[in-house]
Amino acid sequence: MPITYTSGEQVEVYRFSVPATILIPLIALFLQAWLPLGLHFFSIFDLPLLVTIAFAMARRGQISGLLTGAVIGLLQDSLTHHPIGVFGIAKTVVGYGASSLGVKLDVENVGTRFLVTLLFYVVHETVYFMVARGLVGLKLEWSWPHELWSALANALVGVALFAVLDKFKQRT
């Protein structure tokens, strides 16, 4: 059944198995921590964010989306030396927003996935920037070119990652 634009009644909701729900974010976290050792440029990617968006858009539930984002964000915070919660807050907002938008969009479309990832990467960075500066006191520098290039790179990787994660989706 094709999912049409803004056709709320025809939206298909997917779920992931418990092992996939646990292991996929953990693998994303692990790769995010390990790959930059050999590939330094990899630190511009945010695999946990892409997983958050993918889960939220597939499940299309706002609560599950925000909770997924919160948990993944808090775990990601645990690997840094900053206070726990900066990534958590940013990814909570992204999880909620992506799941809200997923209800209204054809998320199977590659173009839509690309644009949604691009948008939410910028949203994530904005929230992170505000929390880190306002609450934690980190002196971050906002650079539009850097953020846009990173958003573009993440969106491209996101499209590929979503295709991989489609294999793990189960219809409810």
Next chain:
Amino acid sequence: MESVLGRYRNLIVLVGVLFLQVLALAVQVKRTTENEPTRLIRIWTVSTVTPLEKGLVSIQSGVRNLWHNYFFLRGVRAENRELKQEIERLRLQQVRLSEDAEQARRLQTLLAFKEQFISKTVAAQVIGSSGSEQSRSIYIDKGAHDGIAPDMAVITADGIVGKVMRVFRSTSLVLLIDDQTSGVGAILAKSRLQGVLHGRPSGEVVLEKIMNDEPVQAGEPVLTSGGDQIFPKGLPVGTVSKASKGSESFLDIRVRPAANLSKLEEVLVIAQKEERAPSLSQTAPVRAVDVLAGRLPSVPDKPATEDANKTGTTANSNQTTPQTVGTRPAKTPAVGSTAPQSAQGSAELTPKPTPTNAAPNKSVGNASPSSNQSVLPAPPSPSNNTTPSNRLLSRKPTTSAAPNNAANGMPSAAKPDQRKPDQPKQDQPGQDQTPSEDKPQ
């Protein structure tokens, strides 16, 4: 009321979750102290992720070692040859520097100056990173079980890397020097200006708190100042890559780190530092001639009887050798303008490398002969068929110009000591005067 809650349930949950996180964040920010306990969620996450990283890094390094150590050995001979040449060059350089160091130590001793020494290090492998551009930190495979503690300095052979931030059971989080929350006391090597080294959000490393009117040139080395009580003084930090006027009254100095922070594999954690005043007896000055003597091809030993005869015939020539006695005999010219004749005469000696003749010129406050021998290889025994120069070089002559000659690349052994090596020096305090067996009675 219920309908309102039901209608805005998702939004309420969102606000609730965000509120909790903001609250938790505020508590953490307020409580940030030196002795802040590690959060349980950190322990869980690190305990889950780091074993995977450890395993993968170990497999990766195993495969790499197998390839590099067993299969890919192309060019190893040439590299080995080059490294040997490098060692020779560095040994000669060491001779020159050891003289300077010795002088510095004497002055420090006079001033009762205390210095920090690295007394224990723990080698560790880098197994992971924080994975975030905003948190420049790495994980190493050594933790509390290996004696790692917070605030220990982490270095490589090239320069400093960072400090231990958090310690877990078998891993540790290291904050790199290019993180914006790090701070290292640093000093410019030439101008001796002190500042604070910080990272910037972009990853650049800058040296702050140096006034605008100070002359700082690009290329100047930066060292640790020891003022942060974490890094011992004098470790290489990097070099100044750019120095320009800053926005305030301080210079904007950018530093290129000496250690490659983006490609770290193995690091050393300074587990123990020791603060002690240097004593003169700690060092064994190595002379250039000793280094050169060690480089010469060895000559087969002569029969003992022949040695004794030769020694008996040439002993007198050595007794005439003037020996200047001073506070530092090793630096004193034994024979300032060594005559070729006397040099040849002394070259016919057959010194056996006994403890007595191995270090004939023990200076006041310098190392004992045994310690000197432990640093350098024993000089080869000369024989009759050796050329004069070789015979001279195979001994341990004493020349004041030895270190300088070595530094200039000159064969300092061309000025040999005319005194017989096994002949005791009567006029030097603290000298081991036990006669050797082959000394004529």
